[in-house]
Amino acid sequence: MSNRFEIVVPTLFGLESLVSKELYRLGYDVKKTEDGKVTFDGDFDAVYRSNMWLRCGERVLIKLGEFKVQTADELYDNVYALPWEEFISKEDAFPVKGRTIRSKLNSDRNSQIMIKKAIADKLGHTYSIVRLPETGVTYQVQFTIINDIVTLMIDTTGVALHKRGYRTQANLAPLRETIAAAMVMISYWKFEEPLIDPFCGSGTIPIESAMFKRNIAPGLTRHFAFESFHQFDGKVYNDIVTEAKDSIHRDVTLDITATDIDPYAIEITKENAKRAGVSEFINAYKSDARKLVTDKTCGSIITNPPYGERLSDLEESKRLYHDIYKSFSKLPKWSYYILTSHEDFEKEFGRSADRRRKIYNGMLRCWLYQYYGNKPSKKK
Template structure:
């Protein structure tokens, strides 16, 4: 198989998380830039990256990169790329684009030029004047940054956050990819109890269960590149078999999700069932103010209501003050909280040990991390089932 250049795109702030995920898959990192991790791989890497990456948005195949300050340069250099190596004669190949700080700033014009160049290249290879575009989809992107054009094809299809288990969502859902990143940043392990007291549709508990049991997030969904002739069916079968073989379905996890909204708890249970981890998570309708546990050295990881969702500032500050009092009563626990409220620490009543800026969609948020004490010995961790 050929050596390819692949790009795992990501939400700003999660590049280091995705870099580690790619490295864990055994692939060589070429570069880490804003919103993307570039790495080397082969056709199998396309399959494995899509199936295994938890915090990336999608996986793109890099076809070429060059400087383009005129439409003629963009056309000729795009046309010279090896399109027929990937795109079959019957394929559908729409073009999308973006341009930042570049002379070629008209995105619709750039898209049209790239489309024309690809058509001309394929005409020469397939000896035809017309393409019906009724076959598998190859979504091409032309991304211009400071006059450098990067041409890629999306291998993923619907974003990697669409695991397939969450047809029912809350009004302000947390993306699965962000939830997975929060868990990985916390360094939670399955021998510790994890509680999300604002669980909503259950995304954080479900992603934790998948991580704790080493279940690949894309194991039960399909991807655009599964229809590509170049990425053979047996390669996909190999990648999926590996994912099933590596899953530790017998691993016990202690995960609890609570929410004051009974309707959301019902949705969370349904989503956990769809993800096939419903027996691993205890969901309960409950206010966070009732939170207590006899266990020690646990983790709270949550995405509580914040400005965009709750409205009144005074109500928000009171919520965070109450959270501070409740969480600090679990004095051996660690807690990790995502919010857009910049005065969170003041209201919460404690300065975070670490704070990381992340983007939840288009909302700038802060991931406040409060580290609890280390357990003196593993035997000090309680192993009874959640109650």
């Protein structure tokens, strides 16, 4: 098997450039940044490392092939021609999933069946067996067919990267960890300044903030699909784990406050923070965001208030946005970063954002409204 391949990192729409930057910082040259995915070249070391360190990517996939097809026969032949046996041994399982968008082959199900058949025929032929037991290691095959271009990949992540492992409990409408991390990375929050999330819910933003500033690798306490692969090199991976442990900034002190009106949310936040190993940095207590006060002159509010669609009704959210502006505006030197899907947020809040950025929380289109207190310096 070749030691180098193309690696694809799917992302939520709006987070592609952040993932590119993360990969660049990890030392990889990004080949392509497209809607919802970033591609780079690497080896298994890169697969392990990017799974371990990416805060904003959703998974890490090894690309096996890409080709144009318009018929089911072409799909079969091209899939059959790929070197599946280089990854998948004769006992291994190879479930297939994927989707088709704007293509002649427009059925997800039929394409999935055809791809599965082509891989099974190829492996059966290679190993000279009729029935593949699929009782061994699982190699999840993922495909996309977009504008007639088929991409075939093997998932190395398993449970999606946004599931860091610390959030075993969540309140209603928790934010994806990847978006929370993105909000912190987009912000100009400096670790020596205070950070407040006045709608903390299950604590995702405060926890991701603490993990980011302490340089805790998001994958440090979880497992990945690649650990069961035949190709897995435990020694290389153990070195990456050790390096991640050694990279934690243990001398950093942080001033992070997490509040919510719901006492149960505070309980969950505390438990999640403990599991993430950052509870000593997060002061969590029950409070109404409309009464937010602080004696610190400057800092950042990074938050995700109720949207109106899922947690409370629209009118209530509008009133809430109006009310929080009154308390936030008493802190003129603070910056605030507010993520919501509410279309008229700026109008209800009462101030136009200095910057806004579109981020999709799954299928839900949200905006990150950015209000700067002290003008951010050019250098981050």
